[in-house]
Amino acid sequence: MILKSDAGDDSAxxxxxxxxxxxxxxxxxxxxxxxxxxxxxxxxxxxGPRFAVAGHAWAEFVSYAAWR
Structure with missing residues (x-):
C-alpha cells in the first residue's frame, strides 16, 4: 500500500x-x-522516486526479511 506523505515537503x-x-x-x-x-x-x-507504507506493513516486511 502506498500512502500520501504526512510530512509535507519531506524536509521534516x-x-x-x-x-x-x-x-x-x-x-x-x-x-x-x-x-x-x-x-x-x-x-x-x-x-528520486520513493514510496511510503503503513507502519504495520513495514514491520511485517522487516520481520519476513529478517527471517529469510
Missing part, C-alpha cells in the same frame, strides 16, 4: 541509511519514520 523527515548499504555499492536504502508511514528511498538518488 529524518532519513536513516541501512547498515547494509555502502557508499560505492548498488544497494543503498534509506528509511524515514513518520507518524503514519515509513518512507523508503534510494540514498544515491535522494530526490
Amino acid at each position: 523527515l529524518l532519513w536513516r541509511k541501512s547498515s547494509h548499504s555502502t557508499n560505492d555499492g548498488p544497494d543503498c536504502v534509506e528509511v524515514a519514520i513518520a507518524s503514519r508511514a515509513v518512507h523508503v528511498r534510494d540514498s544515491k538518488n535522494a530526490e
Whole structure:
C-alpha cells in the first residue's frame, strides 16, 4: 500500500541509511519514520522516486526479511 506523505515537503523527515548499504555499492536504502508511514528511498538518488507504507506493513516486511 502506498500512502500520501504526512510530512509535507519531506524536509521534516529524518532519513536513516541501512547498515547494509555502502557508499560505492548498488544497494543503498534509506528509511524515514513518520507518524503514519515509513518512507523508503534510494540514498544515491535522494530526490528520486520513493514510496511510503503503513507502519504495520513495514514491520511485517522487516520481520519476513529478517527471517529469510
